[in-house]
Amino acid sequence: MDKTIPTLAEAVAGIGDGATVMIGGFGGSGAPIELIHALIDRHIATGHPTGLTVINNNAGNGHVGLAALIEHGMVKKLICSFPRSADPVVFTDMYLAGKIELELVPQGTLAERIRAGGAGIPAFYTPTAYGTDLSAGKKIEDFDGRPYVQERWLKADFALIKAHVGDTHGNLTYRAAARNFNPLMATAAKQTIVQVSHLVAPGAIDPETVITPGIFVQSVVQVTNPQQEEVLNRAKAVYP
Amino acid sequence: MSKLSNAQIAWRAAQDIEDGAYVNLGIGFPEMVAQYQPPGRQAIFHTENGILDFGPSPAQGQEDWDLINAGKKAVTLNPGAAFFHHADSFAMVRGGHLDVAILGAYQVAQNGDLANWSVGAKGVPAVGGAMDLVHGAKRVAVITEHVTKDGKPKLLAACTLPLTGVACVTRIYTSLAVIDIVDGHFVLREKLSALTLEDLQAQTGAPLHLDGPLQDLTVPELS
Numbered sequence: 124m125d126k127t128i129p130t131l132a133e134a135v136a137g138i139g140d141g142a143t144v145m146i147g148g149f150g151g152s153g154a155p156i157e158l159i160h161a162l163i164d165r166h167i168a169t170g171h172p173t174g175l176t177v178i179n180n181n182a183g184n185g186h187v188g189l190a191a192l193i194e195h196g197m198v199k200k201l202i203c204s205f206p207r208s209a210d211p212v213v214f215t216d217m218y219l220a221g222k223i224e225l226e227l228v229p230q231g232t233l234a235e236r237i238r239a240g241g242a243g244i245p246a247f248y249t250p251t252a253y254g255t256d257l258s259a260g261k262k263i264e265d266f267d268g269r270p271y272v273q274e275r276w277l278k279a280d281f282a283l284i285k286a287h288v289g290d291t292h293g294n295l296t297y298r299a300a301a302r303n304f305n306p307l308m309a310t311a312a313k314q315t316i317v318q319v320s321h322l323v324a325p326g327a328i329d330p331e332t333v334i335t336p337g338i339f340v341q342s343v344v345q346v347t348n349p350q351q352e353e354v355l356n357r358a359k360a361v362y363p
Numbered sequence: 364m365s366k367l368s369n370a371q372i373a374w375r376a377a378q379d380i381e382d383g384a385y386v387n388l389g390i391g392f393p394e395m396v397a398q399y400q401p402p403g404r405q406a407i408f409h410t411e412n413g414i415l416d417f418g419p420s421p422a423q424g425q426e427d428w429d430l431i432n433a434g435k436k437a438v439t440l441n442p443g444a445a446f447f448h449h450a451d452s453f454a455m456v457r458g459g460h461l462d463v464a465i466l467g468a469y470q471v472a473q474n475g476d477l478a479n480w481s482v483g484a485k486g487v488p489a490v491g492g493a494m495d496l497v498h499g500a501k502r503v504a505v506i507t508e509h510v511t512k513d514g515k516p517k518l519l520a521a522c523t524l525p526l527t528g529v530a531c532v533t534r535i536y537t538s539l540a541v542i543d544i545v546d547g548h549f550v551l552r553e554k555l556s557a558l559t560l561e562d563l564q565a566q567t568g569a570p571l572h573l574d575g576p577l578q579d580l581t582v583p584e585l586s
Contacts (some may be wrong), residue, residue, distance in 0.1 A: 150435040205491040231453030231495030238450040248500040253530035299429040353428040
């Protein structure tokens with residue numbers, strides 16, 4: 124078994140117009156910058172993909188990564204919890220101009236909806252957002268005398284995620300707080316494409332330390348020394 | 364003193380955090396609470412993006428951008444720190460495992476309703492983890508100025524701004540007082556000694572009740 128793909132371009136070649144794409148990371152930590160940039164490269168060369176629905180905690184920062192994907196007009200709708208940042212100009216301008224849809228989801232509900240999508244659980248109840256604007260129109264039910272909001276699973280056609288070490292079977296470990304949404308999104312997409320900083324042979328990762336088992340991963344591409352969004356933004360980088 | 368500084372409000376909130384408590388501090392002002400833990404006490408701080416027991420920011424140039432807090436600031440790790448993914452992180456939150464959550468506020472109502480995420484329809488709405496954090500922690504405390512910049516009460520009979528959570532706040536540390544929420548009422552515990560009860564009531568949008576002895580709110584001078 125070998126799930127490795129030789130190039131970033133080949134790794135993202137199957138993502139079509141209108142696809143729903145989960146993108147890992149929390150701010151820049153754990154964000155698969157190179158995979159996102161490969162998708163932008165394809166759009167520049169071919170005009171596709173467009174009309175994407177993107178699921179991420181944030182809305183990008185500066186003019187790289189997710190912000191650049193939005194800036195290139197590739198994103199129709201964003202599902203996220205916190206579309207503000209230190210340099211939010213790209214999303215803010217497009218949102219206020221009515222050029223991008225936003226589904227705002229509380230952060231823990233976003234995580235659990237993705238977890239439920241990956242686990243085959245179509246709906247669940249949470250206390251979060253009860254009595255607020257973000258539970259408007261949702262089913263409310265009492266359990267043990269307390270009201271809860273029904274929330275539905277989130278699933279995607281593709282997940283673009285970043286891991287630290289991966290083997291050719293797709294077993295993954297993460298680095299520090301770059302884990303965040305990545306292991307959840309890996310479970311909830313039909314096609315999970317991961318960029319790993321270190322590609323190793325099966326057996327090189329201690330099974331005790333595997334965070335994402337390879338069953339959740341379809342494609343692995345190695346990106347040694349990946350870029351960090353924070354570093355790019357401090358250098359005022361613009362992609363491409 | 365006529366009112367407490369932000370640092371002094373944070374100091375007062377920190378005095379109620381027990382040694383070994385698991386604590387989440389909201390982004391911004393609430394993060395100051397970590398600086399004022401009493402000697403001999405060490406809380407364990409949780410951040411939504413997947414760290415327990417993180418420490419202060421590293422020196423400039425020493426940042427590791429995979430090691431950030433929910434405010435996207437670089438942090439360090441204390442011995443005994445742990446990483447986890449976002450679903451586990453919010454299991455800690457909603458599942459009742461945190462001892463204390465401390466948040467900022469635009470408005471708090473006498474029944475414990477909190478408004479702290481949106482000032483209305485303008486601009487880009489953003490909620491982050493606030494709506495999750497107000498449910499599950501054993502104590503949900505707010506730190507805030509007692510009144511708005513233009514002098515209007517922030518402690519009200521009912522919130523007028525969009526709610527973050529219903530009946531979730533248990534204690535409020537303001538620039539003038541410490542107030543508990545008990546059975547749908549504001550119960551005044553401490554106030555600045557220079558302030559009369561009438562003065563404080565005039566700056567509060569719902570009745571202040573007394574239950575037991577009223578203490579002076581005393582804090583050290585802080586830079």
